[in-house]
Amino acid sequence: MPTDRHSKAAPRAVLPFDLGDHLLAIDATAVLEVIGPREWVALPKAPASIPGALAWRGRALALIDLGPTLELGPVTAPHTRARNLVVGLSDDSVVLTVDRVREARAAIELDPVHALDLGLPAHGEFELDDRPALVVDLEQWVRRLRGPT
Amino acid sequence: MTQLLVLDRASPRLAVDAELVERIESVEGLWATDSAAPHLLDLLGVGAGEDEDRSGGRLLTLRGGARVRVPTKMDLVDDVEILAMPALLRPWTAPVGVMGLVELGEGPTLVCDPRPLLADEPGGEGRAAR
Numbered sequence: 001m002p003t004d005r006h007s008k009a010a011p012r013a014v015l016p017f018d019l020g021d022h023l024l025a026i027d028a029t030a031v032l033e034v035i036g037p038r039e040w041v042a043l044p045k046a047p048a049s050i051p052g053a054l055a056w057r058g059r060a061l062a063l064i065d066l067g068p069t070l071e072l073g074p075v076t077a078p079h080t081r082a083r084n085l086v087v088g089l090s091d092d093s094v095v096l097t098v099d100r101v102r103e104a105r106a107a108i109e110l111d112p113v114h115a116l117d118l119g120l121p122a123h124g125e126f127e128l129d130d131r132p133a134l135v136v137d138l139e140q141w142v143r144r145l146r147g148p149t
Numbered sequence: 150m151t152q153l154l155v156l157d158r159a160s161p162r163l164a165v166d167a168e169l170v171e172r173i174e175s176v177e178g179l180w181a182t183d184s185a186a187p188h189l190l191d192l193l194g195v196g197a198g199e200d201e202d203r204s205g206g207r208l209l210t211l212r213g214g215a216r217v218r219v220p221t222k223m224d225l226v227d228d229v230e231i232l233a234m235p236a237l238l239r240p241w242t243a244p245v246g247v248m249g250l251v252e253l254g255e256g257p258t259l260v261c262d263p264r265p266l267l268a269d270e271p272g273g274e275g276r277a278a279r
Binding site for chain 1: 160161162193194195230232233234235236237238240241242244245247249250252256257258259
């Protein structure tokens with residue numbers, strides 16, 4: 001599977017969110033639920049980008065934190081950030097912890113990534129409130145996080 | 150449904166499936182070789198929430214004979230459902246013996262089977278065989 005950061009496949013809709021000073025978004029069709037702060041448990045020796053797990057609807061889900069990649073402070077147990085996006089991926093569901101969730105945007109045309117090189121795989125970027133917002137390819141990001149198989 | 154021994158003040162919160170435990174003893178009064186059994190929190194590379202004296206505590210003898218020390222205070226919790234850890238986390242759960250997660254009133258808690266960790270310890274095989 002190629003890992004082209006500038007994939008031309010645009011999402012049908014995006015859900016913007018804030019993490020620190022960064023304005024980001026993900027494919028809104030993949031979001032199963034937006035929930036408030038939750039308690040989570042850290043996993044010994046796990047990387048900072050996938051530091052632990054929490055329970056959601058009778059399942060244990062991995063917690064994903066983009067903070068360390070964006071040079072923000074990592075999420076610290078026992079509480080997540082203020083909002084959590086439960087995201088369905090092709091073979092799993094994960095919880096992406098963020099600071100604030102904004103209103104979803106319907107089909108928009110994405111520009112190639114040019115203003116926001118944050119080290120994250122992305123579908124593209126768009127402008128929101130006069131700021132560029134990066135649409136993160138969470139599926140590909142999680143694929144990168146997978147440990148040795 | 151499962152019965153768990155929940156370790157007091159461990160960080161992260163930890164529990165051991167009671168089915169794995171054959172005997173619980175106080176470390177005080179045991180032979181030196183027994184009290185030298187590794188501490189579970191040291192095996193996991195994690196800390197205790199407060200000043201835990203790791204020279205004391207309790208000694209768990211697990212099925213198969215392996216022994217591990219744990220904090221003195223533990224709570225027995227009945228009828229809990231262990232949630233399987235997601236496949237995404239298994240590269241990190243398997244090496245540290247984490248077999249699942251439970252939701253308790255204190256928050257989510259990792260359920261640990263210490264036996265793979267003890268097998269990796271120097272002398273672990275012998276300790277288990279005694």
